[in-house]
Amino acid sequence: MLRPGLAWVDLLMRFFRVLSVFAALLLFVGTARAQNLSPLAELPDYRRFDAWQGTITREEFTRRLEALYAPHGGWQAFIRIDPDAAVIRKTSVPLDDLYTLRFAASEAEKKPLPPVYWRPRAALPPTDASATDKPLAGLRVALDPGHLGGRWAQLEERWFRIGDAPPVEEGEMTLRVAQVLADRLRALGATAELVREGDEPSTPLRPADLMDAARRQLAEQGVEHPRETSGGAADPERQFSVPWTSDMLFTRADIRARGRRVNDVLKPDVAVCLHFNAEAWGDPAHPALVEKNHLHVLVNGCYGPDEVAKDDVRFELLLKLLNGSGAEELAAAEPVAAALAAATGLPPYQYTGQNAVRVGSNPFVWARNLLANRVYECPVVYVEPYVMNSPEVFARVQAGDYEGTQEFGGVPKRSIFREYADAVAAGLVERYEGRVSVP
Ligand SMILES: [Zn+2]
Structure with missing residues (x-):
């Protein structure tokens, strides 16, 4: 028989044991309702x-x-x-x-597909057979100049500089291509709009607003004590820091905001994401130049197992699968890739990892899951020509935009911006010209 004092202790112990079980249960219910979402993603509907x-x-x-x-x-x-x-x-x-x-x-x-904001080629209005100079009449195109450039170029790590030469900023270069391309497409009869017109972000968020989100993301990645400072683009440990992570979240927030503009405002039949590729350049103040130069064009696909496991990404995958944008993307990507290959003479880029897979019959076309080509619901052609930190491309970027040709290593070349834009326009003409009404 227990003494009275001990019985009280025993009762108290039992009470706390029961309490801890309740607490654990509450915690379980709490986490059991948590979703596995990407940073800044919304709940799928x-x-x-x-x-x-x-x-x-x-x-x-x-x-x-x-x-x-x-x-x-x-x-x-x-x-x-x-x-x-x-x-x-x-x-x-x-x-x-x-x-x-x-x-x-x-x-x-099969039930008919529900209406979506974009039209597959077969649903576009037929072109006027007598107006052969307007092969893109009726087509709505959104041009998305990749990245932001300007005052954001260093933050987004799309910036390097060699000696006293003006810095190479991918966001400025893609904007210039988009401006030239928009003029070409409008002359061919299309409605062409830019997803961004300058270096102003589409999102109202700024990196300073995303510090807490950055800490949460780092904690999810298992970084328990993240660094509160970063040594900038040359710091190999920067991805474990709050400033770097909030900068990256800001660029993701901007792409999501562009997605809302594409899907809710521009509503194009096809979006073209314009980029310049690069090989790792290390320190942006002392970048490595590489003798590699290549081209590839992406369609949406090749989601990895860890991506399918994300609740928002799985939903977006299924939306793309169901809305039929994949076939349209491939049918547009192949002639765009062929036109760029013919204009540039570049060899196809080869992915060696699991994040991309070759699709279709054109050796330049790969499927890869990127935020932009996933959240833009219409068909997306994502273009990646030229290695910015190869000596020839660097020299051509330094030469800027010009009429006619200039010589590089004894070979006359057109302005890299016009060569790029004209090839994409030619690829889109190849895809969308000659639409006739079926009697
Ligand atoms: Zn890019």
Whole structure:
């Protein structure tokens, strides 16, 4: 028999034990309702998929998923393909928060696709056969000059400088290409608009607003005591610091804001993301020049298992898969890549990792999941010609924009901006010209 004093202690111990079980339960329920979202992502609204019920067969759904969007697998943990429906986990936890997308029983029984803001080539108005100088009449194009340039160029690490020469800033170069290209496309009859007109960010957020978000992201990555200062672009440990992470979140926020502008305001039939490629250059004040130069063009696809596991990314993957933008992207990317290859003479870039996969029949075209080509819901052609830190491209960028040709290593070359813009325009003409009404 216990003495009375001990019985009290025992009771108290039991009380705390029960309390701790309750606390653990509450904590479990709390975390069990947490979503696995990318930084700055919104909760996906699966009701949007109601419009795509019965619009795709099981075979086509499976083919798009396995061949284009998730060729490395990983989707099986989140999407179950039944005979008549795909059962999709809306959240990572709880496991029973599911969305059921019914398949069409056959090609003949497919329901018509719901209206979207962009039109596939087959739904564009036919061109006037007598107006051969306007092959792009009726086409709406959004031109997205990659990055920001200007006062943001160093922050976004798209800036380097050699000696006393003016700095190379990718965001300024892509803007110049977009301006030349917009003029070309308008002359060909298209409506062409720029997603950004200068170096003003599309997002109202600034890096200083994203410090807490940066700390949360670093904690999620397992960085328990992140550095509060960063040594800048030459600091190899900068990705473990709060300033660097908030800068990167700012660039992501800007791309998301551009996505809202593309999807809600511009509503183009096709978006073209304009970039210049680079090889690692190390310290931007003393960059490495490399003798490599190459070209590739991206369509959306090749989501890795860790990306499919993100609740927002999985939703966006499925939206792209269902809305049919993939076939349109490939059909536009191939002639754009062919025109750029012919104009530049560059060899195809080869990815060696798992983050991209070759698709279609053109050796320059790859599928890769990037924020821009994922959140822009229309078909996106993402263009990556020229290595900025190769000696020839560096010299051509320093020469600026000019009429006619100038010699580089004894070879006459057009302005790199005009060569780039004219090739993309030629590729789009190849894709969209000759539309006739079917009687
Ligand atoms: Zn870029």
